[in-house]
Structure formats: C-alpha cells, structure tokens
Amino acid sequence: MNPSNLSTPLLTRLGISVPVIQAPMAGTSTPALAAAVSNAGGLGSLGMGATTVEGARAMIRETRALTSKPFNVNLFVHVPATADAEREARWLAYLAPEFARFGAEPPAALREIYKSSVDDDAMLAMLVEERPAVVSFHFGLPKPHIVKGLHDAGIVLLASATSLDEAMQIERAGIDAIVAQGIEAGGHRGVFDPRQPDEGLGTLALVRVLVRHTHLPVIAAGGIMDGAGIAAVLALGAQAAQLGTAFVASPESAADAAYRAVIANPAVRTTLITSISGRPARGVDNRLAELGRAPERPPFPDYPIAYDAGKALHAAAKAQGNYDYAPHWAGQAVRLSRAMPAAELVATLMREVAQAGS
C-alpha cells in the first residue's frame, strides 16, 4: 500500500497526515501520549470519561502545551445511572468475601463516580472555550444542543457505533464520522443500550457494513495492532484506524507496571467481556473478571455505580500488592503488543502499512 495514497477526506477534515487515531482510554491516556501521537501526524486522544470539567480543561491545556497539532477529547455520554439501593447492597454483599481476603470492608454505599456528559452544559461551555479540534462520544449520543454547540465552535465530532442501527442514529444526529468499534476492541464497548442484545459484530464485518450502508466516514477500531491491520481496514473502506491496546505499552501511557506486565506477557492470550463496571468491557481475564462472569453473581448495578465497587476492591487488593482485581482492559489481539514510544510506534505502523499486501 502506497503511503502517499493514504490521505482521505476524513484526514483532511481532522487536520492529520496519517490514518492513526490513538483510542481515548480514560484512565490510561495522558496528555503526553496524545501529544506524542498528534506530533507524529496521527490523532492523539484524551479520555475524559472519569474526569471533572476542570480536570478535563487542565488535560486539554497540558496537551496543548505539548503539541500545536489537532487532538481529540472523548466524552462518555451514557444514560445516567439509576441508583438502586437493594441491587447495590446485594452487589456489595457478593463482593464482601473478596474485600475480606485483604482485611478490608466494602464501602458502605456506592456512588455514581463519573458524571455523564450527555447533557453537561458545563462541559460544553468549557469545550467551546478551549476548542479542541475534535470531540468524540462513547456510549451513545449527547443531547442535540451539545452537538450544535460544539459544531458551532468549529469542532469535528466523532461517535462510536457497534452496530448499523447505532451508526444510523449517529448519522441522523449530524455527527461527522463514525468510530466502528468491533468485538475485538479492548475496554468499554460503546453500545448505546447495554440492556439490549448485543450482536457482537467483529471489526471486519462491522466496518464493511457501515462503509456500505452509511454515508459518513468510518474509523475502524478493534483488534488493530500493526500496519497490516491498518492496511486491512483501509482496504475495507475505513478512512482511519483507531488503536488502543497498541498504545497501552507506550511509556507515555498512564498504565502501571502491573498492567504493562500483563499486556507484555505472551502467556496471556484470553480476553473477555464482563460488565464488572456496570457496562460491557473487554479485558484480560483475572479475578475481577471471574467475579463478573460467575453464573451465581447477582445483577450488576448500573454503570458507573458498579465500577465504584470494583475500584474499591482493586484498591484494597493493590494495597497488599495484589493486582488480580485491576481492570486490565485489552483487545483480542493483545498478543501483538509492542512496547515502544508512541511516536516510534506511529512511524513503525506507517512503515508497515507501506509494506502490507506487497
């Protein structure tokens, strides 16, 4: 594949020169990572799903200090959680023996630890002031006035879809491009309504169906770890590839040593999806995932209320040096991970794209 042919209308719109988007990965992405990817010609992303408005502003400013290039700010726009004291109490009772293993008590109650940006006027106002080049949405779509406000500020908008139905909603909402997130992808699935059956479309099928049956540019995500993967999704008609797991091992990410060790371990082959956070997410199998997939578990509290419990349990375990409860999100092709600085990874990817299929 000739790299001089890689420019697409979407890349022009995004103001980037290589078809690589670093996935937002709330909690793992950093301003340093996003800036490194953007400086290398791709689109770096900041995951704001676990951040306040002022925290998000600080991250944007920190990134801007490191790059003059466009970058992407990702928001979680899930339906806000419905608290359910009985469901949450059952969940905590279920986890109590795990806390006890570390001499800890479960929290007395669970909180909605992250605010949804679905209708967040303070987040909108901050973004209109700061004007990142790109804003992306995960878990659904925001209210129409948020779309309009960001568009009026000249910001390009992306949204994740896991199905044709979600993609068509994205199209109707006036979003500029679709992130087609296949079942291979690590981290949280962008499904709009996790109570509905999930067809679990693979990246190859999803990308091709969306390219053929929507009118928007498609960005492929899920299972892409190298230039061959990027060349493959470009052949499917995607205009760019979004890579998450591939960047976790970069020194610029916020991944801790335990997460890096799991990602680098060739014996780790199995990832799976659980709703341990309250929403389906793919990660490496460990004791946390086992609690999420146990047939006898009680119903999950809503996202992100369930995540509050998981994070408390991980903290209790980590305090005793146990990392078996960490949310080690990773995609199905984690075995192809390579630890290298983000700029070097982007350059390597582009060399590989040029060689793919030749």
Add this chain to the structure above:
Amino acid sequence: MNPSNLSTPLLTRLGISVPVIQAPMAGTSTPALAAAVSNAGGLGSLGMGATTVEGARAMIRETRALTSKPFNVNLFVHVPATADAEREARWLAYLAPEFARFGAEPPAALREIYKSSVDDDAMLAMLVEERPAVVSFHFGLPKPHIVKGLHDAGIVLLASATSLDEAMQIERAGIDAIVAQGIEAGGHRGVFDPRQPDEGLGTLALVRVLVRHTHLPVIAAGGIMDGAGIAAVLALGAQAAQLGTAFVASPESAADAAYRAVIANPAVRTTLITSISGRPARGVDNRLAELGRAPERPPFPDYPIAYDAGKALHAAAKAQGNYDYAPHWAGQAVRLSRAMPAAELVATLMREVAQAGS
C-alpha cells in the same frame, strides 16, 4: 491491489489461480456450486458432514464430471456424541409444545444422525481412491493415520481454527494450512471442544495473530462478502479468503426459497450463535434460535443428537408452510449478500479486489 500479485505459495499448492475458497456448508453446497467456483479459478468445496461414504463418493464424482480443476472435500471430525437418554428426553419434552403447534409429535428418541470422520477408515479409503485435490477438517483433527493416509495419496489438507491454541494443534498434526474462522462466520464454529470457554475472536484479530504466531499459510473466514473483504484479509497476511454466506444466494447452492428470502431480506440484520444442533453455529434469528437461547432451556444433547430434534421440528413446521425453525445459517455480514451465479460472483470479487484500497 494488483490482481497479478495475488498468487501466493498456498494458491500454487492448491492449484488455483484466485484466492477465493467457497466454504463447504454441508447441506447447502452442491457439486454444481463447487464446480462453478473451481472453474472460475477459486476452490469449490463439498461439505460431507451430513453424508455417508457412498454419498460423499457420489458427490465427488458428480463434481469431477463438472470440472477438471481442484476442489475441496470437507469432513466433520468432532468427538463422537455421547448418548444421554435423560438429557435427550428432557430436550424433547422442552420442544414438545413446538411440535404440538404443528399437530406433530416429537420423535420417540434421538439419533446420532451424522458419523464423525475422526476415525473413519471407510471414508479414508474412499478418499484415497477418489483423490480429491484437497480435504479439509472442521471441529478438530482426525486420528494421525487419517492425516497420513490422505497425505500419502497426495491430498492437500486444511483444518479450521478459532484460536491460536487450535492453530498450534493443527500445525503439530502436520496439516498444510489453517482456515482461521472468525466470530463473524456463519454456520458451525469449528471449535474443537465446545465445552471449553470460547474467546470468540473476530476475523481481523484471529487472522493477524495466526499469521504472526504460526508457520502455516492462513485462509481467512468470517464476514468476508466482497472484494474489499478479500483485500483486507490479504493485507493481514492471509493467503486466501473463504466465503460461505456470499455463495448461499448463488443459484447453484442447495438453499431453498425460504433460506434465499431470509438471506436477501435487508430487514434481517441480526445473526446469533446458538447450540441448537448441539454445537455453536451462527444463523439468522428465528424461532429455532430463540429456543436455543432461552434462559430456561434444558442442557443441549451432544452434537449431532440435538440436531436430529431440530431437524424433525423444522420438518414438522415446514410441512405446514412455516420456515421459522429452519437452520438459516448466515454470517454477520449477511446484509452484503448478492444473488449471482457463482462464476459471476468470483469474477466480481476479483474485480473488486483490484479496486480495493485504491
């Protein structure tokens, strides 16, 4: 992608000129379909999973009368079923109200309707006599003397893998190439042991991991419906693409009018995996699939004992013009189906490959 670059060592080995393998699809493939694909330069396949030795011989001879080109004979090599009268009786009791809807009785008992070829010396002897160019295995690997006997007869051997672990078993068994069957694929998943957890690897992730971590040529299967899909898997390093659903709508297939109507219906978007046959298989959602995914269903009998019940139920319904119990196997990208003669489809695919990514 330049079509003159499409020749690969695997194509040379298989004696074919275009990187398209028609998936075997027991019950849907026909000698006419296999011969049309082979005559068009690809590799046609016959699915023998539901056929006796003499039936298989007849199909091979019929195909040979229609083409002098290489074709593939696919065998099911599952662990033979273990009968369990109590489990089977519970299953029939569960289905009884469905039979009653059509004024029918469930069968008094269920049978192992297809013999596994895992250790079938009569099938081996017939294949050594008939010498098809290629034999492929699904659901596992045959006994070593079957591999040796076929190899000694000069037959090229393929086997399906849904995971790296299965692929490594295939490599150790001395098979010549791996069919990497991603989660997108329609029909029966080739998983060796359906009692083990299934990681459900998407085609993109699976193909790339197998290309990188095995030494055998890889054939990609699952979600590939057009030239863009073929170009994509070639970019991943696959040496050929296997397409099943794409050929169901060909006039040469054995699909009945109801199956063709479902495949062609743009409103049909959802496929899902159930074990209604006793093994996981992807098809279009209907009443049969609903029975397989109902939370209150009893445990499935072993494959293919459970399938005997499903087929009897379909027959009872079909006798009254109801096709809602048919095993309408289809892959995730069924929406991209096009009804055209097999030779025309192969020619179309190759034109599209030449255009992909340009």
